Amino acid sequence: MNLPRLVTLPHLAAGTDLAFLALRASVGAFLVWGVWDNITSAEHMAKFVKFLRQFGFPAPEFLAPFDVWVQFAIGAAFILGLATRWAGLLCAVNFVIAIVMVDHFQGWRGSFGSMCLIAVGLVLATHGPGRYSVDRMLARG
Template sequence: MTAADLITLRPLARGADAALLALRAGVGAFLVFGVWDNITSAEHMQAFTTFLDKFGFPWPHLLAPFDVWVQFAVGVCFVLGLLTRWAGLLCAVNFIVAIVMVDHHGGWRAAFPSMCLVLIGLYLATHGAGALSADRLLFRPRRGGLARAD
């Protein structure tokens, strides 16, 4: 190991795929866990509908289940590394809406978790899922292929 490697921690790059898997799995599990009560309980879904109505969302009775299922799907896609770029884009858009409609009322600290999810979504949308993913298994370029899906 060279002095430059020690200073820059370059050898840590060998763990990049595992770190990306951990990021995807952790964020994905968080998203699934965050909406599971709405999926399994009509009362929780109704409470979420009421919450959306309180903050002026249009058609909260339609938007609540739509948002819950989008977050669930994004979470599952992150965990599996499946359609990760699309999931990242949906995650970013979803939480931008959360910041604009709800979180900004509570200030910077209240908006920070949603902002982190926007940034993680943008990272995954632009970088893909990495080597340890369903995207890599399913969409690996064939001989003569032009683009990588990860």
């Protein structure tokens, strides 16, 4: 028995591209789902504007729809694997702002979701989308 291979599991690297597809699709779907109510309901958007105002965001009437559409675009980009590195950077920046402005009031546990989205954004920004992506098709183009 080869103990180092048993510990490091190098054969799992064969699934890297599928793992990145699963990561992109699940996080992308989560981001789209998370803002869909604001896109489809003026009432929900108004609540989001009020929420941003409560936490001292500047120009909440502008920032609320802007942020909603940015998150939607990030989610769609992750799902497709399109402009993935840019989407990863935007995701990381967006959720750093969420922690600084809102989540830090809830402590570590309350910030954890945003911290995970920062980490996912940074991984996708630095690694890229993997083989199963529009980015990969365009690069071969």
